[in-house]
Amino acid sequence: MQVGPGAARYSTLSCSTPKPCVTSRWLRPLPTSSRASNRLRSSCIAGRVAPDDSAHLALCPRLIPYRFSEWHAVQIEAAKHCWHGAEATGTLSVNQKGSEDAREFFLLKNLLTCKEAESIADQSREFGIEYDPEPDSVDGCPAFHSLIVQHGQILNPALASLLKPILQTRILPYVKARFASPTITLCDAFIRRYQQHERLTISNHFDALAFATVVVDLNPQDHTGGLYVQAGAGAESRRFCEVTPGDAVVHQFDLQHGVHVYEGHRQSLVLWFCDSEQSCAEGSARWLLPASEGGNTDAQFNLAGLYDHGSGGFPQDLDEAIRWYQRSAEAGNPFSQNRLGTLHELGRGVEQDPCRAVHFWRLAAEQGNPQAQFALGEAWWACYGVHEQNQGLAIELFAAAAQQGHAGAQHALGEAYLEGAERLPSSQVHAEECFLAAAQQQHADAQFSLALCLRARAAIAGNADDANLDETAQQWLKRAAAQGHGGAIAALKQRQ
Ligand SMILES: O=C(O)CCC(=O)C(=O)O
């Protein structure tokens, strides 16, 4: 069983992506100076779809802030300390099959002082703490987290002692009161690092094993983007939490969220609370049961995921998993619909059935789920579970998922641009943009394809501006090779 923060979250990507970018190697950051990288960044921010060959593709969702409207004063009294602050409540309305459900989350201003946030960040840098590259269960990419507390046990005494007074006098009393649960206890605490060539994103997911989560962005001044919340299946409903140093975002297991850093680097402190010491010790997410029985379709999806994988205190039981996925999918949950598609593709817990797989992917894709859009695009491309091949439809689906930042779809779209396909004139520029977007998310095939494009351009380039194309290509080959990409390893050997 996987342990640690990587194990506790379920997203459609963790459960179903056909090609997760899993690597067991820790890729150290390399310098970035390619022109293509700058070009992509500006296209991300512009957020446009290319109308012609000279324009840039929009290969990641736009940065739209969440607007908190209601603020009120809060006072936390504990251990002879009194903290006065302000809390805002955010509400996402989750629409499924006509019925509306609300998910709340909270922003606490200056829960930590700037100095406290800074010293946690400084400590973690000064101590040169190790960041674990173990694959993240959300997207299979290296996680780059460093544990402070795990399952209630202190692993980093220096950081834990910095955290302790803040936890005891402010955070713990607050979450106990906020969720009316006096037995709440801290179970896991860790720092995440986001930087170029490590990771800049975590796909949208739920913290299934945390009854409550508190996130503190330790250096909001050093980056754009960061933590976002999302109401719907598609990234157009994504909203970023604007914070200043010391602010905390607080949410529960049924809030869809993720991270996207557009520019700069980020460190975050993530705290996961369980409803009791017993749940923490047993690693049990028992709060999912009453929420699922009560009809919360995101809780049902998460509970199904725990039965699917045999974790979170639930035994592996594919019948139970399918039962909960189905209940949630029937109520319109796109995560469950997508997962059911993949289970029918794999014949896991159900009969293998390409047509049923396509049926479920279509339901999720129509709602905007990027994993399902990619899977359905591959189905149309390869004539899987559909009556005839349809490249045009496949490309539309790849583009829809690619614009939401799906690395597999970006790579597939890049290949289509390179070769040219039905309704898609070939374009080297767009192919490179697509490969770059996926390569930056550690997609090894895209890193390799990008390197080949750059090498090809270097071979015909004559001007000084393109002098370092070949060097940039080498760097991408090295990154792909570090992930075990056979083509990249062979290409590097040929050069030696
Ligand atoms: O780094 C963050 O802000 C949040 C990360 C997250 O969502 C997670 O680790 O589950």
Ligand SMILES: [Fe+2]
């Ligand atoms: Fe999370």
